[in-house]
Amino acid sequence: xxxxxxxxxxxxxxxxxxxxxxxxxxxxxxxxxxxxxxxxxxxxxxxxxxxxxxxxxxxxxxxxxxxxxxxxxxxxxxxxxxxxxxxxxxxxxxxxxxxxxxxxxxxxxxxxxxxxxxxxxxxxxxxxxxxxxxxxxxxxxxxxxxxxxxxxxxxxxxxxxxxxxxxxxxxxxxxxxxxxxxxxxxxxxxxxxxxxxxxxxxxxxxxxxxxxxxxxxxxxxxxxxxxxxxxxxxxxxxxxxxxxxxxxxxxxxxxxxxxxxxxxxxxxxxxxxxxxxxxxxxxxxxxxxx
Amino acid sequence: xxxxxxxxxxxxxxxxxxxxxxxxxxxxxxxxxxxxxxxxxxxxxxxxxxxxxxxxxxxxxxxxxxxxxxxxxxxxxxxxxxxxxxxxxxxxxxxxxxxxxxxxxxxxxxxxxxxxxxxxxxxxxxxxxxxxxxxxxxxxxxxxxxxxxxxxxxxxxxxxxxxxxxxxxxxxxxxxxxxxxxxxxxxxxxxxxxxxxxxxxxxxxxxxxxxxxxxxxxxxxxxxxxxxxxxxxxxxxxxxxxxxxxxxxxxxxxxxxxxxxxxxxxxxxxxxxxxxxxxxxxxxxxxxxx
Ligand SMILES: Nc1ncnc2c1ncn2[C@@H]1O[C@H](COP(=O)(O)OP(=O)(O)O)[C@@H](O)[C@H]1O
Ligand SMILES: Nc1ncnc2c1ncn2[C@@H]1O[C@H](COP(=O)(O)OP(=O)(O)O)[C@@H](O)[C@H]1O
Ligand SMILES: [Zn+2]
Ligand SMILES: [Zn+2]
Numbered sequence: 404x405x406x407x408x409x410x411x412x413x414x415x416x417x418x419x420x421x422x423x424x425x426x427x428x429x430x431x432x433x434x435x436x437x438x439x440x441x442x443x444x445x446x447x448x449x450x451x452x453x454x455x456x457x458x459x460x461x462x463x464x465x466x467x468x469x470x471x472x473x474x475x476x477x478x479x480x481x482x483x484x485x486x487x488x489x490x491x492x493x494x495x496x497x498x499x500x501x502x503x504x505x506x507x508x509x510x511x512x513x514x515x516x517x518x519x520x521x522x523x524x525x526x527x528x529x530x531x532x533x534x535x536x537x538x539x540x541x542x543x544x545x546x547x548x549x550x551x552x553x554x555x556x557x558x559x560x561x562x563x564x565x566x567x568x569x570x571x572x573x574x575x576x577x578x579x580x581x582x583x584x585x586x587x588x589x590x591x592x593x594x595x596x597x598x599x600x601x602x603x604x605x606x607x608x609x610x611x612x613x614x615x616x617x618x619x620x621x622x623x624x625x626x627x628x629x630x631x632x633x634x635x636x637x638x639x640x641x642x643x644x645x646x647x648x649x650x651x652x653x654x655x656x657x658x659x660x661x662x663x664x665x666x667x668x669x670x671x672x673x674x675x676x677x678x679x680x681x682x683x684x685x686x687x688x689x690x691x692x693x
Numbered sequence: 694x695x696x697x698x699x700x701x702x703x704x705x706x707x708x709x710x711x712x713x714x715x716x717x718x719x720x721x722x723x724x725x726x727x728x729x730x731x732x733x734x735x736x737x738x739x740x741x742x743x744x745x746x747x748x749x750x751x752x753x754x755x756x757x758x759x760x761x762x763x764x765x766x767x768x769x770x771x772x773x774x775x776x777x778x779x780x781x782x783x784x785x786x787x788x789x790x791x792x793x794x795x796x797x798x799x800x801x802x803x804x805x806x807x808x809x810x811x812x813x814x815x816x817x818x819x820x821x822x823x824x825x826x827x828x829x830x831x832x833x834x835x836x837x838x839x840x841x842x843x844x845x846x847x848x849x850x851x852x853x854x855x856x857x858x859x860x861x862x863x864x865x866x867x868x869x870x871x872x873x874x875x876x877x878x879x880x881x882x883x884x885x886x887x888x889x890x891x892x893x894x895x896x897x898x899x900x901x902x903x904x905x906x907x908x909x910x911x912x913x914x915x916x917x918x919x920x921x922x923x924x925x926x927x928x929x930x931x932x933x934x935x936x937x938x939x940x941x942x943x944x945x946x947x948x949x950x951x952x953x954x955x956x957x958x959x960x961x962x963x964x965x966x967x968x969x970x971x972x973x974x975x976x977x978x979x980x981x982x983x
Contacts, residue, residue, distance in 0.1 A: 529842050543917070545840060553819070553919040557950055561913050562854040564871070578947050581854070623851050627833070627917050629843045657868050660847050 404692070407449055407459035407502075408684030411492070412509060413484055413537065416441055417681065418448045420456065425519070425685040427678075438490040446499040453500065458691045460505035460684035462512025463492060465540075469506065469555055477506055483577070503691040508555045509680060510534055513672070514542030515549075516683030517634045520673045527631030531624050532672075532679065533558070535617065536637030539584035545628060559584035563619045566612045586616050589639050605643055611651075614644065618651035621669060625660060636672045636679060645671060694982070697739055697749035697792075698974030701782070702799060703774055703827065706731055707971065708738045710746065715809070715975040717968075728780040736789040743790065748981045750795035750974035752802025753782060755830075759796065759845050767796055773867070793981040797832075798845045799970060800824055803962070804832030805839075806973030807924045810963045817921030821914050822962075822969070823848070825907065826927030829874035835918060849874035853909045856902045876906050879929050895933055901941075904934065908941035911959060915950060926962045926969060935961060 404423040409416065412435060419430040431448055435441055449456060466482060468475045477493025493506045507515075514532035521527070532542045541558035543550040550556055560582040574581030575594050585591075592600035595609055603609060621633050635645065649665040662668045672679050694713040699706065702725065709720040721738055725731055739746060756772060758765045767783025783796045797805075804822035811817070822832045829849035833840040840846055850872040864875030865884050875881075882890035885899055893899060911923050925935065939955040952958045962969050 545835065546838070546842065548836070550835060550917070551919045553921055553952070554950060556919055557916045560949055561916050562909050562945065564852040564854060578949050579945075619852050623913060623917070626847045626851050627840070627913070629841045629846055631843055655852065655869075659850055659868050660844060662843070 404457050404689070405452060405455040406685040406688040407452070407456050408512075408681045408688070409445060409459065409461040409463075409496075410509065410512065410680040410684065411435070411461060411463040413464045416445060418445055419681050419684075420449075420452050421681070421685045423689060425682050427681065430681075435484075437486050438492075442490075442492065442495045446496065449496075449500055456500070456502055458503045458505070458688035459496070459500065460507070460512070460687040460691075461492065461496065462507055462509045462680045462684055465508050465555065466557070467492075467506070467508060467555065469508070469551065470553070503688075505684075505687040505691050507549065507687065508540070508542060510540045510542035511544075511549050511555070512542070512680035512683040512687070513636060514544045514634070514679075514683065515687055516674055516679035516681065517632075517672055518544055518547075518683075519686040520679070520682055529628065529630040529632075531628065531630045531633045533617075533620070533633065533635045534637040535587055535589070535635060535639040537589050539588050539637075541620075541624070543624075543628060543630070545630070550628075558620065558624070559588075561620065561623060563616050566615045568608065569612045583616060583620050587613050587639070589637075600639060605641075605647075610644060610647060613639070614647035614651045618648050618655055621648070621652050622655045625656070625662060629660070632667070633669050634672055634679075635669070636677065640671060642671060645669060694747050694979070695742060695745040696975040696978040697742070697746050698802075698971045698978070699735060699749065699751040699753075699786075700799065700802065700970040700974065701725070701751060701753040703754045706735060708735055709971050709974075710739075710742050711971070711975045713979060715972050717971065720971075725774075727776050728782075732780075732782065732785045736786065739786075739790055746790070746792055748793045748795070748978040749786070749790065750797070750802070750977040750981075751782065751786065752797055752799045752970045752974055755798050755845065756847070757782075757796070757798060757845065759798075759841065760843070793978075795974075795977040795981050797839065797977065798830070800830045800832035801834075801839050801845070802832070802970035802973040802977070803926060804834045804924070804969075804973065805977055806964055806969035806971065807922075807962055808834055808837075808973075809976040810969070810972055819918065819920040819922075821918065821920045821923045823907075823910070823923065823925045824927035825877055825879070825925060825929040827879050829878050829927075831910075831914070833914070833918060833920070835920070840918075848910065848914070849878075851910065851913060853906050856905045858898065859902045873906060873910050877903050877929070879927075890929060895931075895937075900934060900937060903929070904937035904941045908938050908945055911938070911942050912945045915946070915952060919950070922957070923959050924962055924969075925959070926967065930961060932961060935959060 574585030864871030866875030
């Protein structure tokens with residue numbers, strides 16, 4: 404069995420072919436340029452494997468249309484990314500490749516990858532995957548299925564209680580100002596301090612402020628979904644920063660809902676090197692084959 | 694077919710017997726006193742119908758244990774209500790009545806009632822039911838099933854962005870201070886203004902502040918779950934107040950996620966006279982019979 408994965412990010416595309424144990428057999432990546440050029444490269448890559456490939460899954464940046472009855476099912480919709488609004492991503496791939504293709508969001512792909520990467524007996528049937536990178540979003544798996552019927556979740560844009568030492572920061576979300584993404588996405592370091600996050604030591608108080616907001620988002624997910632696990636990925640996340648997030652989470656929750664050991668509940672990805680979405684795509688492609 | 698409903702609130706119990714069209718055939722209510730007395734009255738009520746009753750459903754105040762594998766499955770757990778912590782509610786009923794019994798939260802019962810009360814063709818598979826009364830909580834139905842595997846949701850305790858005109862109010866939640874419940878439950882009127890909400894005219898600015906918080910909770914649910922409908926019940930809610938909530942919701946969302954007409958999306962209950970949980974219980978009891 405051969406399975407394909409497209410991880411379509413706003414900066415780069417990662418395409419891969421794997422086997423039914425979800426091992427990567429071949430992999431390529433290229434920058435996200437125009438839809439015509441980028442999708443042509445994607446198709447050309449998979450054409451090489453046309454005879455062997457059984458199914459494929461796409462985990463895409465968004466917003467995307469996921470309602471299978473909608474006229475624009477399979478499109479990237481009103482994205483702020485130039486050239487990409489209303490691109491028929493799934494349709495382009497389907498026209499070129501005569502195999503079943505799964506279509507979901509980038510964060511759902513990662514959530515699914517983290518779910519299947521765990522040994523079967525340990526798999527939490529409900530899991531949330533947050534990315535805190537250039538943008539902020541979450542994929543939510545509940546009882547083995549993704550949440551979102553009217554559309555995919557947009558967890559990046561929830562409002563939060565402001566940190567008392569951060570009341571002057573307006574936030575950077577073009578739609579909402581100080582929503583979660585507006586307060587903790589990677590580029591907020593430049594907006595708050597005039598330099599990138601990688602140059603800001605963990606001893607800087609801004610990291611406590613960030614941890615407070617991210618912990619609130621984890622509390623929201625906990626109180627609303629009661630998932631078994633919340634995984635954090637993306638460039639802003641590191642293990643020492645996770646410790647700060649766990650501390651703030653414990654304070655905010657104040658023992659209200661049982662979640663077990665925080666080192667198991669709030670974690671970094673199990674799949675190394677940002678590979679969660681690739682593994683998730685392989686598994687979602689395999690699931691299409693029944 | 695005869696179906697039983699127990700709506701177990703912190704103030705009163707409502708017990709009813711209905712038919713398979715969910716019509717109420719008999720109904721009683723009594724105050725919530727000690728567990729021994731209240732559950733004895735409950736059992737005595739249903740014993741009258743023992744020969745005809747096919748199944749029963751309990752929608753209870755909480756927190757409750759809903760994990761069917763947990764040793765305390767069927768208990769009311771660490772409730773602040775005197776005498777009630779760690780009461781084996783379901784076990785008491787099962788010992789007395791030899792019929793299938795469904796066990797869920799009060800708000801899940803109401804959510805299910807609102808779901809089945811709609812004509813079949815119009816039933817939204819995903820629906821959230823908020824109660825804004827003495828306490829605040831929500832039941833969440835996603836694709837026809839309740840959310841919550843590790844435990845039931847506790848949506849009443851999410852944190853919110855504070856309203857600029859309300860920064861001095863500490864909130865009344867004993868666990869968190871200014872969580873949703875701490876900011877908008879009925880008794881916040883007494884805490885803010887020294888008089889009950891029923892005496893505060895809708896022109897008072899406090900209603901705008903309340904609407905802002907409740908709208909934020911609706912935005913959180915929308916961005917996290919993408920439900921098809923959000924229903925609001927409880928003593929604090931009225932149709933003119935719903936209009937304020939809709940206005941605030943539109944401003945906060947700022948067109949970010951499509952939800953259709955707000956008068957259909959954010960609504961009061963369809964079932965009249967606080968009957969949602971009774972209808973929900975009848976339907977959940979019937980579902981047990983397959
Ligand atoms: N060590 C770091 N500390 C804080 N922020 C970082 C760090 N490394 C990268 N970032 C920020 O993370 C963002 C990139 O996130 P990443 O997940 O790598 O990519 P993307 O979200 O674009 O897929 C950038 O805003 C970058 O400045
Ligand atoms: N018209 C009203 N305006 C504002 N608050 C009200 C109004 N009527 C009742 N309340 C408040 O609602 C709460 C009771 O809510 P209700 O849903 O009736 O009961 P419970 O939540 O106890 O089941 C009380 O705090 C009461 O003061
Ligand atoms: Zn936003
Ligand atoms: Zn609280």
